[in-house]
Each structure stands twice: as structure tokens, then as C-alpha cells.
Amino acid sequence: MDRSSPVPLYFQLSQQLEAAIEKGRLAPGSLLGNEIDLAGRLGLSRPTVRQAIQSLVDKGLLVRRRGVGTQVVHSQVKRPLELSSLYDDLEAAGQRPATRVLHNAVEPASAEVAAALGIAEGADVHRVERLRLAHDEPMAYLCNHLPVGLLAPETARLEATGLYRLMRAAGTTLHSARQTVGARAAAPQEAELLAEPEGAPLLTMARTTFDDTGRAVEFGSHIYRASRYSFEFQLLVRP
Amino acid sequence: MDRSSPVPLYFQLSQQLEAAIEKGRLAPGSLLGNEIDLAGRLGLSRPTVRQAIQSLVDKGLLVRRRGVGTQVVHSQVKRPLELSSLYDDLEAAGQRPATRVLHNAVEPASAEVAAALGIAEGADVHRVERLRLAHDEPMAYLCNHLPVGLLAPETARLEATGLYRLMRAAGTTLHSARQTVGARAAAPQEAELLAEPEGAPLLTMARTTFDDTGRAVEFGSHIYRASRYSFEFQLLVRP
DNA sequence: TAGTGGTCTAGACCACTTA
DNA sequence: AAGTGGTCTAGACCACTAC
Secondary structure, three states: OOOOOOOOOOHHHHHHHHHHHHHHOOOOEEEEOOHHHHHHOOOOHHHHHHHHHHHHHHHHHHHOOOOEEEEEOOOOOOOOOOOHHHHHHHHHHHEEEEEEEEEEEEEOOOOHHHHHHHHOOOOOOEEEEEEEHHHHEEEEEEEEEEOOOOOOOOOHHHOOOOHHHHHHOOOOOOEEEEEEEEEEOOOOHHHHHOOOOOOEEEEEEEEEEEEOOOEEEEEEEEEEEEEEEOOEEEEEEEO | OOOOOOOOHHHHHHOOOOOOOOOOOOOOOOOOOOOHHHHHHHOHHHHHHHHHHHHHHHHHHEEOOOOEEEEEEOOOOOOOOOOOHHHHHHHHHHOEEEEEEEEEEEEEOOHHHHHOOOOOOOOOOEEEEEEEOOEEEEEEEEEEEEEEEOOOHHHHHHOOHHHHHHHOOOOOOOEEEEEEEEEEEEOOHHHHOOOOOOOOOEEEEEEEEEOOOOOOEEEEEEEEEOOOEEEEEEEEOOO
């Protein structure tokens, strides 16, 4: 514990515990020892220790049972995914992602877009259409709508990185997203764009993203080649 | 505040605040008033009030800003979905779900199943195959694997309700699930089972569910008619 | 400068689990 | 009966924001 550090004590402790769990120094299923002793040994108060433990419980690394103790979770559940960014996913997989911007302009919002973003129908929005490629093969067709004022998406930047990275760089704190995932057969236009045969199965996703104040900051309708892509994500049960 | 109630004070307060937000008595964007005053008015200590507020921040209903105050989030983000149960989803939508159990036996685990459940290859697992119908039309084909010892899935019960409800009733606390969602064209057998034309787009999902100790309690591979079903869910960004 | 949330302490009593 | 986490109190000082 470093009391001169600006890092909060509870956070220092939770990081140390997390590292110990990750490196196996705290075995799955093992007991952590009671909070009072732990606080005494570390020279901290019990609430501070509890705050550290609670943050790891929230992350799914520890389980507390009254009358029993605090245990390390058995199989380490992988961490909940970030809000998945196709660009980042592809880059992480070493797939050399590239983007071709097909459209980028300010337009009046349609009824569907206005409803998703919580703005007035006909209000200005940026509409961006992109084709996402990996190894020079098309992977997905992405159509996004952004309320004006948050980010002016420049075509050159959109071709160099993902939309979420641009939004974060512009100061938006992404908080959550609501998604609908479905599938359908490729229409002729879609098939040509994605180099799939007509009628091929496509994965569809519609997503509205919210910042930490609950404002919708982006609405997208995307189409993925089912032969090349699938979604992986983690759901948590509300406690 | 009812101090004689077994319901914790912080929980009573968070429920009242949540109700006030939901009913619009606390308008989006409005400030909550500082914690010290609030504690004084309610006859509570500040940590207790903070605990109530923090739980709503975690739920995404409030935002705290140091030096500013605590505000109600602008657009009420819908609550994160429960671990979606197809049965419950259909029932909630008034679709009269029904289940036909096609298979229900204990078998040795294949390599894929063993890896997903974190058990030894060849160990005993229950394998359950079900056809899920709504309004007497097939909706999905569900294949699940459960480690033995947690739940003995009886065919009669499986036809009357959903698997998750049975697991909860058997004392399992579901905590999280890791899912992969994709799409593919229907093979001849699948097409016949689901009353779709051959080659029709199908939505696929593979899911491993974990309890609160991190143990895998279920692995399923499911196929849905894309024409009849899509997934809706919410992702949260790790803070 | 005033007001806010962020962190921290040193106690206290209770409910639950296990033996 | 002993030990655990769950809840709660009444203070304290600090960092940040806005005016």
C-alpha cells in the first residue's frame, strides 16, 4: 500500500488482488480470509477493504457468502467484452482492416433514425456509409447516423480507423449500446457489394450507442457476411 | 424510510429514487441535491445515501460529476436484458410457446462440449434436444448440454417451461453467459425441422452459461429461423 | 471561494452459515 | 457457539468544478 500515491487505497488493493488471481497466487475456490484481519494486516479500515473486494465481486472474480467467506471464482469468466468495434476486432486478429467510405454527408433524419437517436424527425444528422474490408475482401457494409455537434466525421479519418475510436478521441464517453442481431438472405445489391452469391445468409445488426449521460450518440445498421464473421459477447445477469 | 423493515435502508432509498425517476418526478438532467443535505433530510448517514446512489449509477440511471452534482440520466437507457430465455421471451410476447423434446439422455461429452463446460472429455453430461414452437409453428431448434449433478432435466418439465427456469428452481444462480451469434444457410435436415426452404438464412447461437462461482452450468448450440426471430440485448462498456 | 463528490477511518450491531 | 459478511453511523480531509 502506498499512501502517498494518488491512486486510491481501495483501488491499489483491488489491483493487487486481481493480479494475484490472474497469476494463480490465489487459486480458484480458495478463501480470501476475513475482512477484519485483512484490514488489520494491511493497515486499512474495513470499509476500504470491502470497497476493494466489492469491485472484484462486480467484475465476477470473487464471490462472497455470508457466514462462509470470500472465494476466488472457479473458472475465471472472461471479462465482458468492450463495446465491440469491428475495426479493432479485425486489427486485433491481424486481418489488416481497411475502410472504403461510400457516403458521408449531413442529411435530415428519417423517422426511424430520429426515433433511435431521440431527436426530431428531419433534424440534421451525419450519415456515413462504409464498406469494411479485411485482406482486401469485403467483410461488412456499415451505415451509421450521428447527431450533428458531437463529431464531424472526416472521410480521411474514417478510412484510417474505426468510428468508436474517433468518437472517444472527440471526447465522447461511450457507456452502453442496445443491439438487435438478426439474419436475412442477401438482396442482389447487397450480394454484389459484399461479393456473396445472391440469397447468401447475412448477419444484420442495428445498434444505438449511448454516452454516460444517457444520450444516444450513434445509430447504425450493419450487414456482415455470415461466412466471414460472427459476434461474440458476454451477458451478465442483473443481480 | 422504515427502519423496522428488514429491507436495508440504502435499498429502500434506491428503490424510491428509481421509482421517482421512472415516473418522471425526477426529470432527466435534473440535479439530485447534494449527498450531505439528502442524508440530513432523510435521517441517514452519508455513506448510506452514497450506497443507494451508487447502485443507481451502476444501473445507468444516474451520473455523478465531482464539483457538479448527481444528475438523472437524459434518455432512460432501457435496463440490461436478463439472460434471455427464448421461452420467457415468447411468453412475454403472448406467443404461446410450446416445446417438443426430441432427445433427453445422459451421454459422454464430446471434445467440444467438454471444452465448453470445463470438464473431462467423455465425462457424463445430459444432452437435451428440443424444438421450440410458437403458435404451433417451429421457431428454433435447441441442443443443450448440462453437467450431471446440477439438474436432472425431466422431459415433462422441459415441455412445460424453459431450461433456465428449471435451473433456477434447482438452486443454480445464473450469473453470466458467453455467446457467439452467427448465421448460415439451412441444411436440408434443418430446413425440414424448422419448416423453412432449403438454404434459408438461419440465426445460430452457441452459449455457455456460468453460475456465480464461475462454473459452467450449461452449453447450448441453437438454431433460429431468421424470418421469425432476432436477438436484442444491451452491452455495457466497462468503466 | 463555495460547493460538490471521492476517499477514508474506527467503531457498532445484525443475519447467516457451519460445526 | 464461533466466525463470516451485511449494514450503518458520524465524523474527517481532499480534489475537482463553477462562479
